[in-house]
Amino acid sequence: MASLKISAVIFDLDGTLLDTERATRGIMAEFLARYGKEPDAEKEEKRLGKMHKESAAGIVVDYDLPFTADEYSAAIMPMYQQRWPQAKALPGVSRLVNHLHRHGVPLALASNSMKQHIELKISHQHGWKECFSVILGGNEVKNGKPAPDIFLEASKRLGVDISECLVIEDSLVGVRAAKASGAKVVAVPSLQCQEEYQKLANCVLNSLIEFRPELWGLPAFEDWVQSALPIDPLYMSGMISKAFQQDGFTVINTITGSDSYLSIPDQVLGVFFGWEKIETIGTFKVVMSIGWDLSSSNAVRAIKQHLIGHINNYSSKEKFHFLIVGFIRKLHNEDNLSDVLKITEEDSRIAQEALDLPMFSKFKSCKLIQEEDSREETCVGD
Template identity: 50%
Template sequence: MENWHSMARISAVIFDLDGTLLNTEQVTKNILKEFLAKYGKVQDSDKERKRLGMTFKESSIAIVNDYDLPLTTEQFAQEIVPMYHGKWLLAKALPGANRLMRHLHKHGVPFALASNSLRKNIDGKISHHDGWKEVFTVILGSDQVKSGKPSPDIFLEAAKRMDVDPLHCLVIEDSLVGVKAGKAAGMKVVAVPSLQIESDSYSIADSILHSLLEFQPEQWGLPQFGDWVDNTLPIEPIHLAGVFSDGLLQTYSDTELPALPDQIWGLYIGWAKFDGKKVFKAVSSIGWSICGCGYKRKIQPCILNESDADTDDSKMQLLLVGYLRRSCSAGNILNNLDILDEDKLTADAALNLPAFSHKSCASFFLGDAEDGFAP
């Protein structure tokens, strides 16, 4: 990866959609599994990883062939597309997506949406998010260019329609297919891998981030963010629930709460609520751990006033309201960060501020609304 000091000044940004701005891939991940089960087939995770970033047409052909389905590609599409439509309205913006788009729009920086999805499907996905369709200077689907990613066609067309030299465009992508397309277009590329455990494969990108919360526009000659409050970044609340045991939160797999996006990593501040108890200040380290079947989420909440709480083996709700930091070390490590004393002090002070106040968070917790909050 290049040193950012040597990079050309960026005049426009081009976003991918699925897995970059929206967590559509997460809310639809079980659809193919359910579909294949109807035909007595078992989903293969290795095959699915290889399809990340493909156009719908390419993906459909591959699925029919890989699983030897008794269907034509057209029949497969007719059966599975309606299953996806019902899930799109559940897709939420990924952490930092709304913040970055608002920031670029505020400062008059043009930005485009270039996705390997069909244009009509793009419209269907973003229609559930107020203002999204209006803020993009250009919106392009793979059916509007000769070839989808990894061909550079869609990015070059987006740059052309924005009247910006490709050399001054920054692509933000989650898939390796998209990263390759951006580099082939002669553009700078920031990778935010949707499969964090495969981030080492993204070395051709100019920068690799865990999430858009880590994006620093000033490194690309763009206006700097000014929304940090006392060394903490306010975020759209993220609600988790599970059992707190041995210092870890084991989240429920059958909860109606959205799953934690893979892009969430680092230190976060928030509020921890235990059954029948008050709500406590918390700072949480979120990362990954290696297990026998690969990688799994590791969530380590630290209760700041733990002397008041007998919490082990208790049901727990965790509301993340602020982002503290990532690692100070180079590289895209996945293991959890140590929570330092200075992190606890920063979190404790920030959680007293209106931007992170528990008073605005009470409605997010499930049940026991009458329980008090620990100071």
Template identity: 50%
Template sequence: MSCCCEFNGCNEGAKVLAVIFDLDGTLLDSERATRGVLNEFLARYGKELDMEKEEKKRLGMTQKESAAILVKDYELPFTADQFIKEITPLYRERWAKAKALPGANRIIKHLQKNGVPIALASNSLREYIDAKISYHKGWKESFSAILGSDQVISGKPSPYLFEEAAKKMGVDAVNCLVIEDSLVGVKAANAAKMKVVAIPSRREADCHGLANVVLHSLLEFQPELWALPPFDDWLDNTLPIEPIHLSGLYVSGCLQEATDNAILALPDQAVGLYIGWAKVDTDRNFKILVSINLDFSCVSYKKIHVCLIDANSDLDDKQKMQINLVGYIRAWDNKELTSKDLEKLEEYKSIARASLDLPSFTCL
């Protein structure tokens, strides 16, 4: 098992006794589920979404702060409160489709099973938090405390949300570990004198240097580095995961050029080396090794490379694949999975062959 992260004194100081999670972008892929809502809403008023402004995303802001900026930027004919009232029902419809990010269910269940108190602290309103997590079995019951920005004096980057979460769990702030995806969340954790792990999206790269550890995915998180009980769910060299479904890839591994292609279906936190199955036609399934890398030179920011293991040579590279990723091997190491490093490639292919023959993976 391997972890690709940046360390900044994660073993220093007080022992970690509790963990506090952010929600949107950390545990829940809310952004992908609600993509297009703002564009549709602005179109009603003859406005067009400015993607340059959207690149300066308002991640981590409270709803009121974000609404005020949008009303001003797009010169909308109402107040921030009226904007919220009109657009919220559109978001609510999409929350049911928001999926747990890779590793989210795993870490929640693991910490709960081992008696580690966990809390949820989000800049969303408490009402919205409850609505979002209601679609995920066991989440509400797992948290010792759930807090929204409307329950404290001020939301992130102020420390109050995290401090109140620690208080409700009966744990001192210095004994808490925060897991966040946004810069304002990391700043809030620092202000609360808590340790913090950042799993930033591509828009939140400034988290580097402010967090104790920076990861690409929750799947990279190693509890033992924080003196927390280690995971015990690895099968030899592979971690079973909740299946990730992809389509729009050709047998050659080239991406289909479409707005709804495989890359856009993946959250930023789905990087790493995976194993799985590819269905090429109605009756043929192949074992595959898949690397998902960040590539900031392209618009989608991700690059997928698929290696079909022991596939027949009669396959047509114009055939499309339906892909089901079922296992995780290791963190992203800044390299594509190519034939350039044949020794490493053969090692990973060997792991994929052996793991995909196990009952835990063949059933998928």
């Protein structure tokens, strides 16, 4: 990829830039329950990335609803619009979009969503509208994704040949469309469990935190500090099931039920660091590896923590609050999950030294790790 020259970048929106799926989670189930129905996960997964009109028609048929597709859309859309303001930028997104815009790289948004819905969604993200010189909805082209029309039209409006465009997508539908258009493609799927992404995309990333612009002939980032990358703070909480000393660190095992971790998108994978508040003990520096256990049919988040300090007198089921403030590296490719999640001495050294810097240490007393009820607030440290 080092020899590639990219002149413009085209982004998908939902699931690529914005975490709209989690913000709107449960709406379909709530709506269908009114008619004695339940969502079918397999059918809904196949609808990811498709045009709203196409999805609406399929939903009416699949669940035998007493509507036309237009009536269904009119009934459910206000429920989605009410939640869109809660959708947050996915990890690394604001950093990348702002960086490219500052360096004068032409940017476009190309989504199967209707144009007015795209504009409404990004209106809640400060500065985003000004970053995109082209905003294109699925209702503005003849055929939506997986047809290439929307990316071809976006490149035309940008004034850049499609062969010099990089498309960043999260869904297979979008990746197929980008590939068919002749653009280069970076895939950022929510879970790294579908081999087809590897076959179609030029590059597959866990999150846009891992994106390296210089590999595409774009201006490189210059925001790393002592081998650590500052990121927008991410909050999580859970319960400690076990803590023990190993190699000079306190290793923490946690309970990983479906509701154990809050506010961490699926795309958060790698070695991170931050501040951990253990309710009855205090606040500590922590370095943490976060991945996915894909060995069974249901993917389970896998987390390993090294507390930089010693825990004494903790109790089982002790509650913790964790604020991720920095990124160190992506996970290594290993056959054994334990090896994948291994935290090295170098990781711990980088985390310990970084958390002494004001840009990271200011978050130690953040309300997000002091009070669970404050987790929806913006955390800016002291």
